[in-house]
Amino acid sequence: xxxxxxxxxxxxxxxxxxxxxxxxxxxxxxxxxxxxxxxxxxxxxxxxxxxxxxxxxxxxxxxxxxxxxxxxxxxxxxxxxxxxxxxxxxxxxxxxxxxxxxxxxxxxxxxxxxxxxxxxxxxxxxxxxxxxxxxxxxxxxxxxxxxxxxxxxxxxxxxxxxxxxxxxxxxxxxxxxxxxxxxxxxxxxxxxxxxxxxxxxxxxxxxxxxxxxxxxxxxxxxxxxxxxxxxxxxxxxxxxxxxxxxxxxxxxxxxxxxxxxxxxxxxxxxxxxxxxxxxxxxxxxxxxxxxxxxxxxxxxxxxxxxxxxxxxxxxxxxxxxxxxxxxxxxxxxxxxxxxxxxxxxxxxxxxxxxxxxxxxxxxxxxxxxxxxxxxxxxxxxxxxxxxxxxxxxxxxxxxxxxxxxxxxxxxxxxxxxxxxxxxxxxxxxxxxxxxxxxxxxxxxxxxxxxxx
Numbered sequence: 001x002x003x004x005x006x007x008x009x010x011x012x013x014x015x016x017x018x019x020x021x022x023x024x025x026x027x028x029x030x031x032x033x034x035x036x037x038x039x040x041x042x043x044x045x046x047x048x049x050x051x052x053x054x055x056x057x058x059x060x061x062x063x064x065x066x067x068x069x070x071x072x073x074x075x076x077x078x079x080x081x082x083x084x085x086x087x088x089x090x091x092x093x094x095x096x097x098x099x100x101x102x103x104x105x106x107x108x109x110x111x112x113x114x115x116x117x118x119x120x121x122x123x124x125x126x127x128x129x130x131x132x133x134x135x136x137x138x139x140x141x142x143x144x145x146x147x148x149x150x151x152x153x154x155x156x157x158x159x160x161x162x163x164x165x166x167x168x169x170x171x172x173x174x175x176x177x178x179x180x181x182x183x184x185x186x187x188x189x190x191x192x193x194x195x196x197x198x199x200x201x202x203x204x205x206x207x208x209x210x211x212x213x214x215x216x217x218x219x220x221x222x223x224x225x226x227x228x229x230x231x232x233x234x235x236x237x238x239x240x241x242x243x244x245x246x247x248x249x250x251x252x253x254x255x256x257x258x259x260x261x262x263x264x265x266x267x268x269x270x271x272x273x274x275x276x277x278x279x280x281x282x283x284x285x286x287x288x289x290x291x292x293x294x295x296x297x298x299x300x301x302x303x304x305x306x307x308x309x310x311x312x313x314x315x316x317x318x319x320x321x322x323x324x325x326x327x328x329x330x331x332x333x334x335x336x337x338x339x340x341x342x343x344x345x346x347x348x349x350x351x352x353x354x355x356x357x358x359x360x361x362x363x364x365x366x367x368x369x370x371x372x373x374x375x376x377x378x379x380x381x382x383x384x385x386x387x388x389x390x391x392x393x394x395x396x397x398x399x400x401x402x403x404x405x406x407x408x409x410x411x412x413x414x415x416x417x418x419x420x421x422x423x424x425x426x427x428x429x430x431x432x433x434x435x436x437x438x439x440x441x442x443x444x445x446x447x448x449x450x451x452x
Contacts, residue, residue, distance in 0.1 A: 001308030003038040004148075004155035007066040007089075009057050010044035011082055012075035016111050018046070024074040024099050024111075028144070032070070035148035040066055044074065047081040054084045061089065068093040068154035068445075070147060071120075075099075075111030079119050083127075090129055093154040093445045095147050096120060098135035108138055132444060153441035156305035160446070161190030164253055165297050168245070169260025170195055172291040177425050180294035181373065188378040189446055191298050196248060198264055204244035213239045216279065223282075223334075227344040230355055234345065238275035238355060241265075245276065246284060254286070256297045256304075261290040261330075272354030274330035278341075281310060281333035289313045289427065290330060299371045299380075299429045306438045307431060310335045314368075314408070315426045317395070319416055325390060326368075326428070327407030331357040336430070337406075338362045347399045358403045363387045366410060367431045369439060371448065372424040380443055381424050381451045384434050385412040414452070422451065 010025030012018070021044050029039055042060035045053035061069075069089050071082055073096065086094060098117035101110030117135055124131050132150050134143040171179055185191055216239035217232075249257060257280055259265060265273040277288045287300035287310060296313055303311035310333045314326035329348065334341050337359040347353040369382040387408040394402035408430075412419055443450040 002155070003036060004068070004151040005038045005040065005066045006032065006151045007040045007061050007064075007069045008032065008072060009042060009061070009069065009085055010072045010074050011077040011116065012044055012046060012111060013077050014046040014048050016075045018044075020111065021074045025072055028072050028074075028097070028099060031142055031144035032148060032151075035144055037148055037151055045081060045085060047078045051084070054081055057085045058088065061085075064089050064092060066092070067158050068095060068151050070095045070097055070151075073098045073113050073116040073120070075113055075116060077116045079123055082120055083123070086129070090127070092130075093150070093157070094124070094129055094131040095150050096124060096131055096133045097143065097147055100136035100138050103138065130445065132441075149437055149441045150445070152306060153438065153445045156302060156442055157189075157445045159305045160298075160302060163190070163255050163301055164192045164194055165256045165258070165294075165301065166249060166252060166254035167193055167195045167258045167292055167294065167297070168198060168201065169264045170292050172260050172264065173262050175291065178291060178293045178296070181376070184373065184376055184378075185298070188448070189298065191301070193294050193297070194252065194254070198260065198268065201241065201244045201248065204247055205240045208240055208243055212243055216242060220275070220279070223341060225340040225342045227342065227358065230343070230345040231353070234353065234355060235275075237271055238279070241271065241273065241276045242279040242283075245280065249280070249284065249286065256287040256289075256301045258289050258292050258294070258297050260292055266351045270352045272330065272348070272351055272356075274357055275343075275355040277331045278333070278357060281331075281335075285310065287311050288333075291427075293425075293427050295371045295373065296425065296427045296429065299369060302371065302442060303369065303429055303431045303435070306442060307433075307435055309431055311429050311431060312336045313427050314430050316423070316428075317393075317407070319420050320409075322416060323385070323409045323411045324416060324419070325393065325407060325409055326430070327390070327405045328357075329395060329405055332359060332361055332406040336362050336432075344403050346403055349397050356403060357406055359406050361387075361406050361408050362432070363389055363408065365433055366408075367433065367435045367439070368410065368428045369431065370424050370428045377449065378447075379449045379451050380439060381422060382436055382439050383412055383414055383419055383452045384436060385410040387430075
């Protein structure tokens with residue numbers, strides 16, 4: 001996971017003790033570096049009459065090669081000096097961070113940090129800046145972790161603005177919920193979803209060297225536990241599709257992938273693509289989701305950018321009194337597997353046999369989330385819960401004996417009824433841990449509205 005790159009500029013009035021202002025700013029920088037951020041820094045800026053500090057800061061910030069700008073108010077500062085530094089970067093997410101005083105011999109010593117922030121907060125809002133206001137208190141904990149969370153959200157938003165998702169085909173099974181408005185999505189998040197055709201992949205497959213396919217088959221066989229042997233033809237076909245799609249991914253720089261699954265790979269090509277998805281996720285580290293689920297892929301990419309997780313998809317099978325049963329009828333990435341990646345040659349309904357992932361899924365604290373659109377606006381629905389080992393169950397239609405699909409029972413923190421009345425798709429993205437704060441900061445930076 002790439003570090004968020006943060007421009008840090010401290011501020012304090014020219015008449016304040018300059019050594020004290022510098023010391024407070026150095027301490028704040030050290031705290032942010034301990035949070036895992038990469039900092040671009042300059043000496044603190046004051047309101048000197050000649051504007052030397054402002055000019056120095058602008059020269060240090062250069063062309064704005066950073067994810068967000070932290071305006072660290074270490075004492076009272078006339079607002080104009082701060083605005084002169086921020087103005088060229090008003091398109092960037094900004095953190096207005098007020099530091100605090102300290103106790104010495106039982107007395108609070110302050111440089112009036114919050115006089116500086118309170119003079120600025122309303123001004124930044126009126127000017128239309130995208131900013132978050134945080135402040136330390138003399139008796140409280142530092143807000144460096146919050147500042148770091150905002151910075152990571154800004155870095156994720158920056159990555160989304162230039163992201164490209166590859167999608168083979170469009171609107172699998174004629175589903176409504178998987179479609180997207182390209183212009184609206186570009187305006188809201190900047191993500192580009194680029195479609196390509198199955199024919200192109202078939203043409204690439206024809207040019208693959210047998211040795212390339214052999215290497216993938218050997219790799220899969222060595223890393224996966226097979227419940228029973230799979231046909232050599234099945235393995236080679238899966239490896240060939242993977243290699244062909246990989247070449248397309250590398251050519252176009254896709255950061256996530258979805259495929260025309262039921263009406264494409266299964267119906268037209270006669271090959272369930274679970275093995276292909278597994279290889280894309282595990283060999284390339286790509287977030288993947290089936291059935292042309294466009295906003296599901298965007299959600300995966302957001303979670304991936306925020307947390308570094310592969311952001312596996314799950315779909316709902318049952319709503320219960322206090323929990324939901326989620327599972328997948330095809331694959332899960334190795335990252336979410338407990339124990340070995342276990343696969344089974346199996347077929348569903350009238351489709352051809354494929355390599356089905358039947359691994360056990362890790363339990364623990366999880367967040368379920370999904371981006372959705374309403375009336376041209378974009379929202380993010382997120383809930384938390386405890387993922388536990390599922391009871392014995394099966395999906396009707398699989399070749400006997402029916403496999404236990406990769407699945408979890410998630411005991412939601414909210415009521416199942418509340419969740420069910422707000423559910424936005426059959427697919428939700430599963431992130432391990434409670435990442436609601438990360439998602440909340442991402443929404444603040446991107447303009448998404450958080451629901452749940």
